[in-house]
Amino acid sequence: MMTAIHRPCQPEIVTLAAQSHLTLWRQALPRAVHEGLYESLISALAWRQSVVRVYGREHLTPRLTTWEGDEGVSYRYSGLTETASGWPPVLLPVLEHVQSITGHSFNSVLGNFYRDGSDSIGYHSDDETELGPQPWIASLSLGEVRDFVFRPRRGSRKQCAKIALPDNSLLLMSPQVQRDFEHALPRRARVDKGRINLTFRQIIQPQNA
Numbered sequence: 001m002m003t004a005i006h007r008p009c010q011p012e013i014v015t016l017a018a019q020s021h022l023t024l025w026r027q028a029l030p031r032a033v034h035e036g037l038y039e040s041l042i043s044a045l046a047w048r049q050s051v052v053r054v055y056g057r058e059h060l061t062p063r064l065t066t067w068e069g070d071e072g073v074s075y076r077y078s079g080l081t082e083t084a085s086g087w088p089p090v091l092l093p094v095l096e097h098v099q100s101i102t103g104h105s106f107n108s109v110l111g112n113f114y115r116d117g118s119d120s121i122g123y124h125s126d127d128e129t130e131l132g133p134q135p136w137i138a139s140l141s142l143g144e145v146r147d148f149v150f151r152p153r154r155g156s157r158k159q160c161a162k163i164a165l166p167d168n169s170l171l172l173m174s175p176q177v178q179r180d181f182e183h184a185l186p187r188r189a190r191v192d193k194g195r196i197n198l199t200f201r202q203i204i205q206p207q208n209a
């Protein structure tokens, strides 16, 4: 019997501005990888609620996070440093599909677990120096659908795009999206179920790290 090759449908492309593209694949992972993945990730990954420093004040992040990837790959954000200890087996087939669908390589992933609609992430860009000058970021969504919003970093700073990210969708952001826009996942009072988001990144470690 021939094994079917999983090819997600043609992606949808949203252009925020010239060179600032979002590419969205629906039903990104094949059934065999997607089935039960949400529950496996909840139990297999070390989710924690971190304390971050924003404008000199300490806050508990309004979501749980985890940092995974090649052993020793580390990431600094909001005053925290996280170091990965090797890919958990549950993420290996996910990484493989995310890389083959997007055509980009990733050595790490920041996981976010939004327990319900009161968890969120505020406006930010993923432009830390260790992501290099051209950061492509791929973001896989599992669980409840949530809105993902964008605003320009300069000028009006008003929301200019909103994309609902359903279960098993994969969103690729081009480097210019980080340079020229901020993104956020706002609170949603009526959402009472959870969502996991995995944002795959390529960290460029300093030579003498």
Ligand SMILES: O=C(O)CCC(=O)C(=O)O
Binding pocket: 110, 112, 121, 126, 139, 148, 165, 183, 185, 197, 199
């Ligand atoms: O949950 C999401 O879809 C986005 C998460 C995000 O922007 C991040 O981790 O940097």
Ligand SMILES: [Fe+2]
Binding pocket: 124, 125, 126, 183
């Ligand atoms: Fe982000």
